[in-house]
Amino acid sequence: MSWKVIEIPVDAPAPLPEPRVDELRLENVFGVLADPLRLGIVRKLLLESEAFDHTCGWFGLDRPKSTLTHHFRALRDAGVIRQRQYGLERRSHVRVEDLEARFPGLLRLVVDRAA
Amino acid sequence: MSWKVIEIPVDAPAPLPEPRVDELRLENVFGVLADPLRLGIVRKLLLESEAFDHTCGWFGLDRPKSTLTHHFRALRDAGVIRQRQYGLERRSHVRVEDLEARFPGLLRLVVDRAA
DNA sequence: CTCCTTGTACGACTCCTATCGTACTAGGTG
């Protein structure tokens, strides 16, 4: 993998409910990535995230908060991102290792061909 | 590629209207493959097609004809399959080379993880 | 405590899409 794998501190909050690796289904992942806004979110996370994960506000998306909640929830339900609650903020990062293990090469497609 | 690339005779009918390779968009391909029925169609074509392409009836899908027309059209509009009219029949095959050129590894995911 | 911030929950609205019945067209066969 050419993108950075995020390292989570051991004392980080537990992830919010999410599907296990063996529960990931290709139809669901395809479905959730078929939306341009969500594809852009995942792509930005893969390309620009650095040492840690990010809040919804970091993406600079010009949409109401309730819309963003909807999309981040969809991404988490499909198993594409992992979310943790840090006080006020809910931070997200792509489940790179899980997705790569189950669907090798998928994230490469997202990074290369999202334009 | 491990699946068979179909060879079309030179005197075959022209393909029905379809997007060019450079018009293929990842969101559209993801969207069209997010449907379980369509994912199954593409997977079956990749795994079981032999020397030539196939009619709608070959798939043995227990759905009305109008439903099948709808799904095959969606696959063609997204650029996943190519269709040619042979007299009465309309035969389909996956655009393996085009998809592999634009989204390398995508079809591998479909074949391996459609269960 | 009060105020601000981050994000959720709920509901409404709209649009898209999957499904299917029916009617129809085109090509092939006798």
Added chain:
DNA sequence: CACCTAGTACGATAGGAGTCGTACAAGGAG
């Protein structure tokens, strides 16, 4: 010609998903 067959076209329906406003909950700062 009549008849069958593969598939389209059209329309109706129902369910799902994207969008968003509003109200609300929880954490942090003063």
